Amino acid sequence: MKLRVGIDVGGTFTDVTVYDEHAGKLVAIRKYLSDPAQPAAVMETVSKDLARDFGKQSVSLLLHGSTVALNTLLEGKGARVGLLTTRGFRDVYEIGRQWRGEDVFNLFAPGPKMLLTRDRIFEVRERLDASGQVVEPLKADDVEGAVRNLLAAGVEAVAVCLLFAYANPRHELAAADIIRALAPDLHVSLSHEVNPEWREYERTAATVANAYIAPPVARHLHGLEQLTLRHLPAARTLMMKSDGGVASVRMLARTPVKAVMSGPVAGVIAARDIGDVKGIDKLISFDAGGTSSDMAVLPGAPLHKSEITVARHPLRTHAIDIATIGAGGGSIASVELGGVLKVGPRSAGADPGPACYDRGGTQPTLTDALVLLGHLNPAALLDGAMPIASEKARAAVLSRISEPLGMSAIEAAWGILRVLTTNVMVAMRTITVERGYDPRDFTLVPFGGMGPAIAGRIAAETGIARILIPRDPGTFSAYGLLVTDVRHERSLTRVTAMNETSAAELEAVFAGLEAKALQELVDERFAPKHLITRRQAAMRYRGQSYEVSVDLATLAQAAHIEDLIARFHAAHQRRYGHMAQAEAVEIVNFQVTAIGTMPRPRRQKLAHVEDAQANPRAKRRAYFSDTDSCDVPVWRREDLPSGMRMQGPAIIEEKTSTIVLYPGQTAEVDEYLNIEVAVPVT
Secondary structure, three states: OOEEEEEEEOOOEEEEEEEEOOOOEEEEEEEEEOOOOOHHHHHHHHHHHHHHHHOOOOEEEEEEEOOHHHHHHHHOOOOOEEEEEEOOOOOHHHHOOOOOHHHOOOOOOOOOOOOOOHHHEEEEOOEEOOOOOEEEOOOHHHHHHHHHHHHHOOOOEEEEEOOOOOOOOHHHHHHHHHHHHHOOOOEEEEHHHHOOOOOHHHHHHHHHHHHHHHHHHHHHHHHHHHHHHHHOOOOEEEEEOOOOOEEEHHHHHHOHHHHOOHHHHHHHHHHHHHHHHHOOOOEEEEEEOOOOEEEEEEOOOOOEEEEEEEOOEEEEEEEEOOEEEOOOOOEEEEEEOOOEEEEEEEEOOOOOOOHHHOOOOOOOEHHHHHHHHOOOOOOEEOOOOEEOOHHHHHHHHHHHHHHHHOOOHHHHHHHHHHHHHHHHHHHHHHHOHHHOOOHHHOEEEEEOOOHHHHHHHHHHHHOOOEEEEOOOHHHHHHHHHHOOOEEEEEEEEEEEEHHHOOHHHHHHHHHHHHHHHHHHHHHOOOOHHHEEEEEEEEEEEOOOOOOEEEEEOOOOOHHHHHHHHHHHHHHHHHHHOOOOOOOOEEEEEEEEEEEEOOOOOOOOOOOOOOOOOOOOOEEEEEEOOOOOEEEEEEEEHHHOOOOOEEEOOEEEEOOOOEEEEOOOOEEEEOOOOOEEEEOOOO
């Protein structure tokens, strides 16, 4: 066997999918309880199980999605870091930007967090001009003195961000050599490696954040790699990045900021894959697990953004555009001052978990509410592996919600569901309507342990008429790791007026970036026949502050420049609702992505049987309002053949998730055993 394994580590569960490349099919799907306090313990168990069940030499590739980089930032558990910068720019990091975002009218809005204090920021004498020409050589004595002071201050990592280093990294590389000679154990983050683009504050902030998380993340990644090799000596470990590709442990140990959004990205890639198989362009991926809900709009290819904010830390890094809120099965419900019912963002997580898990949790969660409503099995989940104490769910809802609000347990449980789904709908409106997308044009792809259980209500409220629920939705993100590719990006800031350049000059810039990015993939042992590249130009009207990225293929002749300008006008129109065709256009950033493609798992297509039938395993009383209940059929998903149709209300259970069909909704099993739900839209 030659196995490729996808492992998605979530806050509550760790999901594993195993794909046999020779047979072209999935051979195992598993779910483990996560242990946030000891993530290595879960990986030890997973690796041992794989070695026992398939043999130590069977696994060739292990693809890992993790929140370790994100959690290091969120929990403030990074390294003690110092910063070297060009003389005269010591305060760039502290001053930041005046933009307050949604708090624009709040005089007391907190600014971005700093990961180091001013006494650990040192200036060095050196200077480049905007084109990268040396104006003042680097003074080695300044670097040496700064390093000695930082060592005395107990730093573990040093960020180096010198003016215009993106145009010429010569001085940063020289500074790094000096630092490593004096202190070989210090981690060194260089701005031209972390974010080789203009805007000093953003580049500095990203480099400092990278230095802050690099030592603990590198230790985790190297430990994970060694742990894997101990049990699976033939396996090579790759990590999911924020941009939807994967990369080696060696690369991400140096620039872990590129993997901050590693956790939720794989599900978006899986949603795009199922859309491609089904021939559906417009999708909204909806991943609801135990702790959070992650949503992304896919009008075609996944949308990307160049800057994200994590716990008030601005990070300049290429990432798939995902909206995340604290809404999941473990979201805790509480009554706030004034009798207001609140659900999330606090979560019961894996330990102690919802009250119904009977692991010590006493606070009511969405999972407890769904058990009371009959939407989730009141006896056991995960095919019996997770016994459910429904009486403890009821007790938690009664004591914490029902009694304070003076309502019945069912009314309180329905209120918990309504509040949480409303939170999700508000976030979904933000990424659709507020960005010019009509959700009625899209198909909702729900997954995660909780996504299919609440998707029917969310779709009805947002006007989405179609839901596509994949097989094994609870481990769908782990499947997404199996359908991703290795990606390396290269970018360069060079402000170039389109009316003052030629196609040959632009082609030369892109070709140079492509050569460097492709070489990184060759170093990762990819054969040339598996390599492709994609180009983007970040463009603007002259005088604008920010850019719009435009895809392009080639620049072989002058006509291609005119086509690129026309597509920029169209992209600007889509983004901002207007264009200015008479204005001069500039390229600001040249961006190249080199992709090492990997074979996709083959989906088995079954014959569509008209009027196919199956018998429900049971009936259960379920509530679809705070007063009305009815007996609904409960099917097992593995019993449902291709072509079978069902009418809501109904419940479909499987090992990793539960699908709830609301009254008036109909479902059909397609030829790939996905379930398509039609939602009546008023």
